[in-house]
Amino acid sequence: MSRLDRSRTERPCPLCGEPLYPWIALPARANDASVGMVLSDEPENERVIERCENCGVAIEAKVEVDLAEEWRVIGGDGERVATPNRSSLQAIFGVEGWAALPVLPGRLLLTSESLALLAERTGMKIGPVRTPLSVEAQGWMWQTLLNGLTFHPNYFREVRAGRLRADNSRSRFGYYADGIVTVLGGALAVLVSVPLELIAVAIKRGGMLESQVEGRAAGATSKPASRA
Numbered sequence: 686m687s688r689l690d691r692s693r694t695e696r697p698c699p700l701c702g703e704p705l706y707p708w709i710a711l712p713a714r715a716n717d718a719s720v721g722m723v724l725s726d727e728p729e730n731e732r733v734i735e736r737c738e739n740c741g742v743a744i745e746a747k748v749e750v751d752l753a754e755e756w757r758v759i760g761g762d763g764e765r766v767a768t769p770n771r772s773s774l775q776a777i778f779g780v781e782g783w784a785a786l787p788v789l790p791g792r793l794l795l796t797s798e799s800l801a802l803l804a805e806r807t808g809m810k811i812g813p814v815r816t817p818l819s820v821e822a823q824g825w826m827w828q829t830l831l832n833g834l835t836f837h838p839n840y841f842r843e844v845r846a847g848r849l850r851a852d853n854s855r856s857r858f859g860y861y862a863d864g865i866v867t868v869l870g871g872a873l874a875v876l877v878s879v880p881l882e883l884i885a886v887a888i889k890r891g892g893m894l895e896s897q898v899e900g901r902a903a904g905a906t907s908k909p910a911s912r913a
């Protein structure tokens with residue numbers, strides 16, 4: 686990752702307007718190896734994720750974002766919004782190997798502060814942002830720990846979903862080695878990941894952000910425009 690140009694980008698943060706800075710690079714295809722692997726030197730083979738150092742939000746470079754749609758996909762039309770927490774302990778451990786990255790509901794990688802800003806920018810009011818215990822976040826912590834050991838990111842999830850097979854894997858050796866690591870390391874990862882996520886929740890760094898939608902903010906009169 687050291688060859689990423691860390692200088693500020695041309696694009697302002699979609700939430701607070703401060704500059705975005707390159708943060709991490711991911712393979713262009715989700716199944717490609719990333720953790721512990723050197724990415725190719727061809728920029729078309731990777732996706733650069735930029736982050737705002739002011740509000741903490743992150744977003745893929747050159748990807749447009751519709752704030753109303755981002756609000757809707759995290760549950761903003763209902764009573765509760767929930768989304769993976771980019772400032773969680775598991776995201777800090779995992780970085781590009783964080784297991785929640787491929788299952789984001791929208792395009793924004795949110796933190797407590799940027800979730801509150803997203804609500805504000807869409808004219809909505811939310812309650813306090815929490816990081817409660819959840820089955821999803823426990824699973825992401827488990828998979829994130831295993832991602833540090835396997836060639837293929839999210840091996841268990843991808844194999845179970847039928848998206849990763851020996852014939853479309855990075856290498857047959859890597860595929861079968863990952864299977865052995867997942868079987869042997871899976872139980873141990875449970876023993877470590879469960880207390881880690883409990884600690885993360887206790888220090889408000891749990892893997893899932895959640896808040897109650899309290900309705901429209903004072904002064905906001907119309908629903909935000911949405912392409913949906």
Ligand SMILES: [Zn+2]
Nearest residue numbers: 698701737740
């Ligand atoms: Zn920002």
